[in-house]
Each structure stands twice: as C-alpha cells, then as structure tokens.
Amino acid sequence: MHRPVVHAPQLQRHALVPSVWLGLALWLAAPASAQDASTTVYIRTDTDHTTVVTPRVHVGAMATPATRVDLTYSADVWTSASIDIATSASKAVTEQRDELNVGAVHELEDATLSLSYRFSTEPDYKSHGITLGASRDFAQKNTNLALGASALFDQVGRVGDPAFSHALRTFVLRASATQVLDAETWLQALYELGYSHGYLASPYRFIGIGAGFPRCSEPSAVCVRESLPDERLRHAFALIARRALGERVALGASYRFYIDGWGVISSTAQASVSLTAGDATRLSLEYRFYDQSAARYYKRAVPSLAALGRHTTRDKELSPFMSHALMFTLDHPIALGTTGVLHLAAAVGPTLYLFRDFFAYDRLSALEATGSLRVEL
C-alpha cells in the first residue's frame, strides 16, 4: 500500500535484529544433524524510481527423524516515488512489510504431510495464511501426486483513516503430478484454483477524470476512487520439465497459462540452463517471458464521468503488457569439516516491461540482485 511514512533507518534495524537472533536461537537449539540456515538480501531497483531491499533469514532443522521444521523471516523495505505515488499526490514513500513463516513437513513411508502458517504485517495491511499439503509417491517413487489448500485472511486499511478497514479472504486449492520419464528427465503438471472475496482495489488509487491525468489523494470533482469487483476467481495451469544432459549440464523449461474472472489471460514461459563445474560450483542462466491481456475494468484514461464504468482501474498491473527477464545465478559450495557445506550464492538480472496501453510510459526496466549465505550441517 502507498502512504507517506518515512522512517527508513529505524525500520531496517527493526527488521533485522529480531530475525537474526530468533533464527540463531532456533538453529542452535535443534539437534546437531540435518540443519541448515541461510541469510539472503534481495535488492531491486527500477526506472519508476522504486527501490526494494528485502533481508531474509531462514532456518531449518529435523525436529524428529521424520519431521522437519522451517522458520523464515523476511522484510520488504521499499522507497518509491513511482507514477502510482505521484498520481496520488504523495511525496516519496518509504515503508516496510514484515513476514514470518513457520512450517513443518512430516515424512511417512510413501507420503508427506505439511502444514505452514504465515503472518504478514504492514501499517495498513495484515495477513494471516495457513497452508495444508499432502503428497504421495507411487510406482517405486517414479510418480508423485500432491494436493494442497491455503486460506488467507487479510485486513486492508488506509493510513490516516482509522475508519477504513475491509476484509479480504482468499482460498486456494492446488494439485500437482510429477512423473519421472527416464533416468535424466522429469515432468510436472500443476493446477491452481484461487478465489478471493472482499476488498480487492487499492485504497490509495484514484481515477482522474478528463484530460491531463489530474493528481489527487482524495475524491473530488475530477477524481474518483478506483473500484474493482469484490470477487475474483483464478485458474492457473503449468507444465514444468527438467532434463540432465551428461554429468554437468541440466536444462529446464516451464509454461504457465492463467485465466481469471476479470478477463486477464496470461502466458509465462521460462527456459534455463545450468552448468556445474568440477568443484561443484553451479552457474545458471534463465530467461523468462511474460505476457498478459488487460482486465476488462482497465481504462487508460477516463475523458468524462459518463465514460466511467461501475468498476474502473488505471492500475498498470491490470493493463496489457509483456516482460522479458534474464537471471544469472552462481552457487559456490565450500566444505566445512567432514559433513558441513557453506554455499556462497548470488543472482543478478535485468527485466524489461513493455506496456501497450499505460498513460505514463510504455517501458520500464528493472535490475534485481540477490546475495546469499547458506550453511548445511
């Protein structure tokens, strides 16, 4: 959400300190086998004057011989003077979202059960989510079928307006089948059904009426609030395949088709190649293509009140656009004693967005970089 809150240095201390100590305590308290811990920092910057810094800490350990427990803390700390901020008549915004995720996976002979809970908070948005999953192996572990369900309970607020509080509920069902095709290849098919009910618009986005795209932060004669339906049904289908070529090369490919009740149809295709050097250092290159149609409620401009529909948005994420992304990844393992491994990893890559019907610009470029330290014992 967008709001004028600026306390960047305090936010970053608040994000990092508890997570590091909590993670360290849990990791040290776990049995001294099959533990792993990682700390990651993700940075993204784009030509729409937005910078995101996301520190993340993850610890995992076997609580019993068959049960693994994972704890992840992350924070999105972002600063923006983007077109969305500018058109809502705000100055640059800095804010933070904190997220805690706790999960457990229990292994049975041919099956796996999982349960996780996630809490996410920011000054005007709270979210609780619970996910259940089960999977089973068949045919000597050549086939795996998995089912999962999630329920998310969100509360949408608006900074400076204590009376503004709306609920959003999202329920997700997913199913997947994974098949080993031969000694070098596997294929996975996935389907996900999502249903959201509640407040799905942005409480900060306004539609300027007339020419010149007026800026506003409150309703007026030339500005009305964005309005979107309070229901959205989504379907996503995906196919993923991976194949080893010899001892050091692996190829990956995936395709996702998405369609929803707002009229958005999208395709996502990815291809990757991974090369492992003699010292187990792994280099990967991935290309991702994304294309989506507009939601039926999207309007580039609203010349008059008469042109305003019952539901209207000018959100560029609901406009027609495509993107091309490249990602280079490096993972360098270093042996620690006889059983431990330290992974030094990094990923970096650009993304180019091409907008076909957005009033402010027709392209946006972004650069993403991630650094990671991971220890396995």
Next chain:
Amino acid sequence: MRGVSAALALVACSLSACATVAPYERERLSRPDMTADADADLRAGSDHAKAYREGSSGAVGTSAGGCGCN
C-alpha cells in the same frame, strides 16, 4: 472420497506407464541442479516482486501474502 481415490490411482497408473526408473538409476535425477526448488532462498525475493507486478499468479512461484505493493 472413493471417487477421488480411484481418480488418483488412475492418474498414477497412467503416468507410471511412462517408465520405471530404479533407485540406483536416479543419480542424475537427484543432483542439486535437477531439483524442482533449487535456489529457493535465492529466488524468493524475485518471485515475490514478480507476483505483485503482474496481474496473474499461481501454480508456480511465490504465494506469499500481505499487500507487498512495492
């Protein structure tokens, strides 16, 4: 419930007709570069950013919640 079990069994039987690879033949399939969630920690930030900059999500990538409208 019986119908669901029968359907799952049917799908599993159909898929398993593709091949049966013995455990000792799966050395390449178990390599780190062949796992479905390789580099999950490394990809989490980027997956989250994509999910909130695109009008679609699901099936692959992140399902993290909260607004995260960054």
